[in-house]
Amino acid sequence: MLNKKFTALASTLALALTLAACGKKPGGTTTETAAPADKKEAAAPAAPAAPAAGSGSIKGKVSFTGTAPDMPELKREADPFCAKTKMKDEEVVVNANGTLKNVALIVQGAAASTPDAAVVSEVDQVNCMYTPRVVTAAFGQNVKIVNSDPILHNVHTYADTKTLFNRAQPKGSPPMDKTFSKDDGGVVKFKCDVHPWMTGWLVLNDNALNAVTGDSGEFEIKGVPAGTYKIQAWHEKYGPKTVDVTVEADKTAEANFTYDGTEKAAYDFKEVHISLNHPGHQH
Numbered sequence: 606m607l608n609k610k611f612t613a614l615a616s617t618l619a620l621a622l623t624l625a626a627c628g629k630k631p632g633g634t635t636t637e638t639a640a641p642a643d644k645k646e647a648a649a650p651a652a653p654a655a656p657a658a659g660s661g662s663i664k665g666k667v668s669f670t671g672t673a674p675d676m677p678e679l680k681r682e683a684d685p686f687c688a689k690t691k692m693k694d695e696e697v698v699v700n701a702n703g704t705l706k707n708v709a710l711i712v713q714g715a716a717a718s719t720p721d722a723a724v725v726s727e728v729d730q731v732n733c734m735y736t737p738r739v740v741t742a743a744f745g746q747n748v749k750i751v752n753s754d755p756i757l758h759n760v761h762t763y764a765d766t767k768t769l770f771n772r773a774q775p776k777g778s779p780p781m782d783k784t785f786s787k788d789d790g791g792v793v794k795f796k797c798d799v800h801p802w803m804t805g806w807l808v809l810n811d812n813a814l815n816a817v818t819g820d821s822g823e824f825e826i827k828g829v830p831a832g833t834y835k836i837q838a839w840h841e842k843y844g845p846k847t848v849d850v851t852v853e854a855d856k857t858a859e860a861n862f863t864y865d866g867t868e869k870a871a872y873d874f875k876e877v878h879i880s881l882n883h884p885g886h887q888h
C-alpha cells in the first residue's frame with residue numbers, strides 16, 4: 606500500500622534528520638543502543654547504516670464502546686449517476702468487531718520530513734463519494750485528487766470554514782496534484798458543491814508517520830525512529846485523543862484508543878495539533 610511506501614521513506618528521512626541533528630557523540634553515553642544480541646528482527650533494512658538510532662513500529666487499535674449510531678441512507682436522487690448506487694452516511698462507521706473506522710493516527714514530535722515527490726497520498730471520487738474518506742499526508746507532500754466518475758465534481762477544500770481552493774474536475778480530467786502547508790492547519794475538509802453529501806478529510810502532520818484505521822480498527826506505523834512521542838488519533842465527529850508512546854529500536858510499541866461516542870470534535874484540531882508538537886520541531 607501507498608502508506609507503507611511513504612512510511613518507509615519517511616523513516617529513512619527522519620533517521621537522516623535525527624542523525625544530522627544529534628551528530629554522533631563520540632564515546633557518548635550508552636543510551637538504549639541495542640546490544641547486538643538483542644536484535645530480534647535483524648532483517649529490518651534500516652538498521653545497518655545507523656546502529657545508534659534504529660527504528661521500531663507502533664501498533665494499536667481504536668475501540669468504540671458506545672452504541673453505534675445509525676448510518677442513514679444518503680439522498681442522492683438529484684444526480685442520476687449517483688442515484689444508481691445506494692450509499693450510507695459514513696460519518697461514523699463502527700466495525701463489526703467494535704472498533705472505529707476512518708480514524709487518522711499521527712506521530713507527533715518526530716523529526717519533520719516530507720516524502721519524495723513521487724510518493725503521493727491519493728483521494729479518488731468514486732460513485733460520488735470521496736474514497737477513501739480519510740487520508741493522511743505530511744505537509745508539502747503530494748496529494749493526488751482523482752475523479753474516476755463519468756460526471757463533473759468540484760473539489761472544494763476548507764481549513765475550518767476558510768476555502769483553500771475550489772476547482773471543478775469534469776469527467777475525464779487529469780488528476781490534480783496539490784500540496785498543503787502548515788498554514789492550512791492540521792485537518793482539511795473536502796466537499797463537493799455539486800453533491801452536498803460528499804465529504805472527505807485530509808489529516809496533515811509534520812512527517813509521514815501516519816495511518817488511518819480500516820475495517821479492523823487496527824493500525825500500524827512502521828519506521829518510527831526510536832524515541833518518545835505523542836500519538837494522536839482523530840475522528841471527524843469525535844475529535845482528537847492522545848496517547849504517549851515510547852518506541853524502541855526493532856520493537857513494536859502499542860498505542861490503543863477508546864471512543865465511547867460522547868466525544869465531540871470541537872474543530873480545534875488545528876490548535877491541539879500545534880500545541881502538542883515539540884517546541885523545537887522544524888518546519
Ligand SMILES: [Cu+2]
Nearest residue numbers: 758797799800
Ligand atoms: Cu461531486
